[in-house]
Amino acid sequence: MLTHQNLWLPAGFSDSELLYTFSWISDFIVRDSQWNKTGFQNGDIFEEIPGSQVLISLNASWNDEQRENNWKQIYFPEGRDDLTLEVDGNLDESYTLMIAGGNYYNEIASVEIHEGEKDIFHSQNGEMILDFDDHKSWEYTIIMDDFRKPEVETVVLNNMQSTWYIQKYSIDWIEEGNSVSYALDTNDDGVFDMHSSLDSESDVWNISWYLTWNTNAKMAGWKMYLDINNNGTLEENEEPFVVTDKEWYYAFTDLKTGNYTLSIIPHTNWNFTQKSYDVFVNKGQNFQNLNFSAEKTNGKSKK
Numbered sequence: 308m309l310t311h312q313n314l315w316l317p318a319g320f321s322d323s324e325l326l327y328t329f330s331w332i333s334d335f336i337v338r339d340s341q342w343n344k345t346g347f348q349n350g351d352i353f354e355e356i357p358g359s360q361v362l363i364s365l366n367a368s369w370n371d372e373q374r375e376n377n378w379k380q381i382y383f384p385e386g387r388d389d390l391t392l393e394v395d396g397n398l399d400e401s402y403t404l405m406i407a408g409g410n411y412y413n414e415i416a417s418v419e420i421h422e423g424e425k426d427i428f429h430s431q432n433g434e435m436i437l438d439f440d441d442h443k444s445w446e447y448t449i450i451m452d453d454f455r456k457p458e459v460e461t462v463v464l465n466n467m468q469s470t471w472y473i474q475k476y477s478i479d480w481i482e483e484g485n486s487v488s489y490a491l492d493t494n495d496d497g498v499f500d501m502h503s504s505l506d507s508e509s510d511v512w513n514i515s516w517y518l519t520w521n522t523n524a525k526m527a528g529w530k531m532y533l534d535i536n537n538n539g540t541l542e543e544n545e546e547p548f549v550v551t552d553k554e555w556y557y558a559f560t561d562l563k564t565g566n567y568t569l570s571i572i573p574h575t576n577w578n579f580t581q582k583s584y585d586v587f588v589n590k591g592q593n594f595q596n597l598n599f600s601a602e603k604t605n606g607k608s609k610k
């Protein structure tokens with residue numbers, strides 16, 4: 308069982324307390340729903356959120372070689388659900404963010420940031436929402452633990468690829484291997500519309516789910532393909548394709564991390580409300596709701 312050392316957790320830390328620790332130089336600000344802020348910004352310290360305190364290491368150094376000493380902390384005697392954490396890049400660096408709530412520990416490590424970029428996080432027990440600055444691309448590590456429950460394992464997800472979608476990790480803490488959900492808000496409207504499970508132990512990952520329909524017609528034997536060259540047609544010699552089984556289920560397995568366009572070839576007289584998906588497949592990600600929904604366009608049913 309993996310355990311962390313609670314390096315940033317003060318002795319006697321109570322259930323209600325909350326501590327954010329940030330390594331290195333970029334600005335680091337917590338905001339509440341009233342837009343009060345506490346933290347470090349443009350060389351100033353703010354403590355606008357009631358009860359909050361900012362702390363900085365005594366041996367802090369702005370010298371590049373000694374940056375590991377540059378941790379900064381924001382402390383709340385009472386954790387709150389409305390807190391959002393923001394990192395504002397003011398130089399090129401790779402930072403680590405540690406969040407110790409009274410009953411959980413979340414960490415995100417190896418996050419690259421550059422001057423002018425902004426990353427936003429929301430954290431609670433068993434949940435992390437990540438809204439990275441758009442159009443960056445790198446791999447990061449996320450660690451989530453419920454240290455009040457020694458019987459559950461720490462969740463460690465290495466080599467996750469950043470995406471410009473808002474990402475939400477949710478853990479269902481169960482003794483025999485935690486269940487990890489990974490949701491995406493693909494159109495920035497605040498609603499997580501793409502859902503997946505995540506297998507942190509797996510080296511292969513999948514796109515799969517079902518065809519749905521508006522009649523009693525059988526939806527087995529429909530051809531789905533990955534449009535690798537993005538030309539809207541299937542080149543059977545060059546592109547992966549599968550047909551739906553008798554449960555109307557399809558699956559592409561053993562995929563590598565990357566972008567895929569998933570398309571269906573409609574049968575005659577069928578209309579698809581959604582004919583393709585552009586998806587980024589992350590490490591260990593298994594999609595749960597890439598459904599294709601079809602309706603007949605005339606009365607000549609094949610059922």
Ligand SMILES: [Ca+2]
Pocket residue numbers: 491492493494495496497498499500
């Ligand atoms: Ca959405």
Ligand SMILES: [Ca+2]
Pocket residue numbers: 533534535536537538539540541542546
């Ligand atoms: Ca093609």
